[in-house]
Amino acid sequence: MLSNERMLSVLDLFDLEQPEWTFDEIGARIECGRSTLYRHIKLLVDAGLLMTVTESVYRLGPRIIEFDHQIRATDPLIRAARPLMGEIVREEAGVSLLCRRYRDRVLCVHQEASTTHFSSNYERGRARPLLRGAASLAILMHFPSHQLAKLYDQMPEALEDAGLGSSLTELRANLRAMRQNGWVTTEGQVTPGVTGIAAPVFGRGDEISASLSLTIPETGLSDERREALGKRILFCARVVTSASQ
Known part of the structure; x- marks a missing residue:
């Protein structure tokens, strides 16, 4: 899997059954080194696609709602x-x-x-x-x-x-x-x-x-x-x- 594909695959983990994931839980599902995973998650958080709930706990971010509004309107x-x-x-x-x-x-x-x-x-x-x-x-x-x-x-x-x-x-x-x-x-x-x-x-x-x-x-x-x-x-x-x- 390419690096960008691996980063985007992090988003697929979040669903109704498990809306919050810790860094270690994500790492257990995404096959990459800790430093690489840290960079992936940081990029997703900076883009608003993920948000930090508490230290090392993440949820889907507000940018997704912004995208949803744009889709509804356009x-x-x-x-x-x-x-x-x-x-x-x-x-x-x-x-x-x-x-x-x-x-x-x-x-x-x-x-x-x-x-x-x-x-x-x-x-x-x-x-x-x-x-x-x-x-x-x-x-x-x-x-x-x-x-x-x-x-x-x-x-x-x-x-x-x-x-x-x-x-x-x-x-x-x-x-x-x-x-x-x-x-x-x-x-x-x-x-x-x-x-x-x-x-x-x-x-x-x-x-x-x-x-x-x-x-x-x-x-x-x-x-x-x-x-x-x-x-x-x-x-x-x-x-x-x-x-x-």
């Missing part, structure tokens, strides 16, 4: 989707989500909620598995063939457990069937007792970029209601695709 995808998402949840009790693919996961980058008391486990900033939930499947079903093959080689058991196929051929067939409607729906895969409906958002060159979804606190929807919501979300996703490019 990301063309969020700016295009925000008004549509607000309109959706004014008409439907639930939560509308805008999600991007992030490594082998899907990350919610914006959320709009109705005034009813309902929350989704797919909240902004929280990464979720690529294989479960409508917001994720709307992205996965548009993966290029070579990326699907690589994904299947990496996690065949997980794909089978998610009901997506026990072979690469079956996986491709199942995702092809999902693409036929243009939108996808699931029940209770991320949050129990809810239905998720999502459609893909594309970037330049028709590359899959994100998904727009609606989560409602209902299950067992009638075919007519499911179809109507699916077409509505698909229309909005297409508007976001056009407006954000």
Whole structure:
């Protein structure tokens, strides 16, 4: 691993389960000498990406919040989707989500909620598995063939457990069937007792970029209601695709 890669990998250690790390704990996970690790951490602290809690104890720093504000204000995808998402949840009790693919996961980058008391486990900033939930499947079903093959080689058991196929051929067939409607729906895969409906958002060159979804606190929807919501979300996703490019 290159020195800069090793320094940035320090940030990956911090999560909800362990938001604070000591110097020695970081050293046990990052393979480098103490003097090199000290320089890495000093650079991260000076940049505001880490902050010192007490001597030799660190947390993620305030610069990350500054970056987050900039993303909220300037990301063309969020700016295009925000008004549509607000309109959706004014008409439907639930939560509308805008999600991007992030490594082998899907990350919610914006959320709009109705005034009813309902929350989704797919909240902004929280990464979720690529294989479960409508917001994720709307992205996965548009993966290029070579990326699907690589994904299947990496996690065949997980794909089978998610009901997506026990072979690469079956996986491709199942995702092809999902693409036929243009939108996808699931029940209770991320949050129990809810239905998720999502459609893909594309970037330049028709590359899959994100998904727009609606989560409602209902299950067992009638075919007519499911179809109507699916077409509505698909229309909005297409508007976001056009407006954000």
